[in-house]
Amino acid sequence: MNSAPRPRSSSDPIAIFSLSELQEDSGACVLINDVQIAVFYLPKETPPLYALHNWDPLGKANVLYRGIVGDINGELVVASPLYKQHYSLGTGRCLEDEATRVPTYEISLEGDSVIVTLNPRRHAA
Numbered sequence: 001m002n003s004a005p006r007p008r009s010s011s012d013p014i015a016i017f018s019l020s021e022l023q024e025d026s027g028a029c030v031l032i033n034d035v036q037i038a039v040f041y042l043p044k045e046t047p048p049l050y051a052l053h054n055w056d057p058l059g060k061a062n063v064l065y066r067g068i069v070g071d072i073n074g075e076l077v078v079a080s081p082l083y084k085q086h087y088s089l090g091t092g093r094c095l096e097d098e099a100t101r102v103p104t105y106e107i108s109l110e111g112d113s114v115i116v117t118l119n120p121r122r123h124a125a
Helices: none
Strands: 013-018 026-032 035-041 049-053 068-072 075-079 086-088 105-110 113-120
Touching (some): 013 105, 035 113, 049 105, 049 113
Antiparallel strands (some): 013 113, 026 035, 075 086
């Protein structure tokens, strides 16, 4: 797990990885201000980077970065390695339990730097 330098505030963008540090079609984890963020690099998708909270609320553990990524009915997901629930990489919604979701975060690529903002994204219910 990469421990990134602390941003000035939770809304400050921060470089967390260089793209070369990420494995294609897999997850990695970074700790920012005591929050674990699961980062997924899917180079054949648009966008190619996704970030969501690493906490699996049903399995009650920080494990989502270890999950298997895939596609269910056109929606990119990660399957929790614990009980295999599927979480949308775009919205954090659990496909098996509509009341459950994990926060997602803004993530982008600037040159070779992977940039994330700790403010959770807002998604329509």
